[in-house]
Each structure stands twice: as C-alpha cells, then as structure tokens.
Amino acid sequence: MAITETQTRTGRITRLRKISVAGIATAGAAAAALTLVPSPAQAAEPTAATTKAAQAAKADKPYADNLDGWIKESLGIMKAKGIPGSYEGLHRNIMRESAGDPNAQNGWDVNAQNGTPSKGLLQVIQPTFDAYHVAGTPNNLTDPVANITAAANYAADKYGSIDNVDSAY
Numbered sequence: 725m726a727i728t729e730t731q732t733r734t735g736r737i738t739r740l741r742k743i744s745v746a747g748i749a750t751a752g753a754a755a756a757a758l759t760l761v762p763s764p765a766q767a768a769e770p771t772a773a774t775t776k777a778a779q780a781a782k783a784d785k786p787y788a789d790n791l792d793g794w795i796k797e798s799l800g801i802m803k804a805k806g807i808p809g810s811y812e813g814l815h816r817n818i819m820r821e822s823a824g825d826p827n828a829q830n831g832w833d834v835n836a837q838n839g840t841p842s843k844g845l846l847q848v849i850q851p852t853f854d855a856y857h858v859a860g861t862p863n864n865l866t867d868p869v870a871n872i873t874a875a876a877n878y879a880a881d882k883y884g885s886i887d888n889v890d891s892a893y
Contacts, residue, residue, distance in 0.1 A: 791815075791824045794845070794868035801873050805858055809876045813887030818872070820891075821847040826868040844868070846875035856881070 787793035795814050802809055822828035822845050830842040840849045844866045853865045856878040861870035879886040 791818065791845075791868075794826075794872060797869050798872040798876065801858060801860055801869070802876055805860075805877075807858070807873070807877050807880050808885040808887070809880070810885075810887050813885065813889070814872060814876065817875075817886055817889055818845045821845065826866060826871070844871035844875075846871055848875050848878070852878055 787797040795811055795818070798814065799809070799811060801807075818824055821842075824845065826845050828844065828847065830836055830847055833842065835842050835849050840851060842849050845868055848865060848871055850865055853871070853874050856874045857863060857870065858873040858877050861867065861873050864870055876886045879889050883889055
C-alpha cells in the first residue's frame with residue numbers, strides 16, 4: 725500500500741499536535757511546580773527588624789478604635805482582673821446609656837444638678853470612676869476603655885456583673 729502525500733501530512737500534523745499538547749502539559753506542570761516552591765525571598769526567615777515592626781504595630785493597635793474594639797479591649801482587661809461581664813451585657817448597657825458615644829454627657833439628672841455629670845459610654849460620674857478605676861487603663865473618665873472597665877468593675881461590686889444591669893445604675 726502506498727502512502728499518499730495527504731496521509732503523510734496528516735501523520736505529521738497528528739504528531740505535531742501530540743508533541744504540542746505534551747509540551748504545553750509539561751510547561752504547565754513546571755509552572756505550577758515553580759509557584760509551589762517558595763523563592764528565597766518568600767522562604768527567608770523574618771528579620772529581627774521586620775519582627776519588631778510587626779510586634780510594634782500589633783502593640784500599637786491590637787483593637788479597632790471603635791465601640792467593638794473598646795468593648796473587646798475592656799473584656800480582655802476585665803478577664804485579667806477577674807471582673808465578670810460579657811460583650812452582650814456591655815454593649816446593651818452602652819447603647820442604652822450613651823448610644824455608643826464616648827463623649828456623651830448627662831447635663832440634666834441629679835448628678836449633673838449636684839455638679840458631677842455622668843460621662844462617657846457607660847455614664848459614670850467622676851467619684852465612681854475614681855473609686856472603681858482599673859489599673860492599666862488611662863486615668864481619664866471619658867477614655868472609652870477606662871470608662872467601660874471602671875463601670876463594669878462598679879457593676880460587679882454592686883450587682884454581681886454588668887450583665888445584671890438592665891437600667892440606670
């Protein structure tokens with residue numbers, strides 16, 4: 725049987741296609757393998773400078789500077805100091821007392837009339853803050869974390885927990 729020119733061309737094209745597909749598959753596998761092997765830059769151990777910078781950034785801003793972050797930071801301090809309370813209890817009372825405004829101030833109640841207005845997220849008066857301030861927080865009545873933590877400390881002393889407070893306290 726004689727091989728025609730068309731059959732020869734068809735055979736070459738088929739072989740070229742097989743080689744091309746095999747080449748593409750091999751190149752793809754090699755490319756995939758290269759992406760799985762870390763480059764020296766990726767595999768390098770962190771330097772002391774990068775480790776220190778990451779730790780400093782974390783230490784500077786471990787919590788968000790918002791109500792959620794203030795509550796979470798306070799809960800961490802409360803846990804370390806043995807002050808009971810939950811996120812839900814703190815949040816519920818904060819929303820009732822100040823609607824989440826750390827600069828809220830009550831200028832009309834009996835405390836305000838007596839010259840010591842309630843201030844901050846949990847509407848604490850200065851003498852109560854002074855008596856229940858928790859070490860490790862700023863000594864500032866309107867600092868969100870200090871206000872929450874002092875109020876929770878007061879509520880724990882008077883009511884067992886901030887979770888037990890369902891009205892002005």
